[in-house]
Amino acid sequence: xxxxxxxxxxxxxxxxxxxxxxxxxxxxxxxxxxxxxxxxxxxxxxxxxxxxxxxxxxxxxxxxxxxxxxxxxxxxxxxxxxxxxxxxxxxxxxxxxxxxxxxxxxxxxxxxxxxxxxxxxxxxxxxxxxxxxxxxxxxxxxxxxxx
Ligand code: ADP
Numbered sequence: 001x002x003x004x005x006x007x008x009x010x011x012x013x014x015x016x017x018x019x020x021x022x023x024x025x026x027x028x029x030x031x032x033x034x035x036x037x038x039x040x041x042x043x044x045x046x047x048x049x050x051x052x053x054x055x056x057x058x059x060x061x062x063x064x065x066x067x068x069x070x071x072x073x074x075x076x077x078x079x080x081x082x083x084x085x086x087x088x089x090x091x092x093x094x095x096x097x098x099x100x101x102x103x104x105x106x107x108x109x110x111x112x113x114x115x116x117x118x119x120x121x122x123x124x125x126x127x128x129x130x131x132x133x134x135x136x137x138x139x140x141x142x143x144x145x146x147x
Pocket of ligand 1: 009010011013017018019022040091119127129
């Protein structure tokens with residue numbers, strides 16, 4: 001059987017316990033998951049892509065199913081290049097769904113890439129990288145939101 005490869009794309013700026021929870025839900029379903037740090041022009045950058053990559057790699061060091069990388073191309077082109085036929089995304093609320101639905105439909109129509117959604121554990125549905133960044137900018141302790 002062909003390897004089931006999925007890409008989990010995101011800004012991960014920073015990678016939070018919410019992202020980790022989604023990845024853990026997805027792990028049993030795939031042979032390989034590529035955590036792919038993308039460049040999102042709408043989002044402010046707190047740390048460089050290299051710094052984020054190193055931080056995420058540290059978490060999954062020793063897990064041979066997880067690969068961490070960055071990309072700059074169209075997400076579906078990156079999936080094809082990696083032999084991945086699935087995308088993983090997390091859903092916290094209806095705003096996430098409203099944002100994600102047309103993107104998932106477009107990616108399917110454009111490239112046959114299916115998006116698999118995982119609903120966040122309820123205790124993490126309020127956690128976002130942007131709030132963590134805001135707290136960090138005031139010097140607050142954000143360790144409880146980070147893996
Ligand atoms: P992007 O810039 O692509 O939205 P993010 O790093 O903000 O990247 O998010 C990556 C994915 O993780 C998205 O599908 C987002 O909805 C999901 N996500 C972010 N925070 C959480 C959380 N607390 N629980 C579940 N999913 C989350």
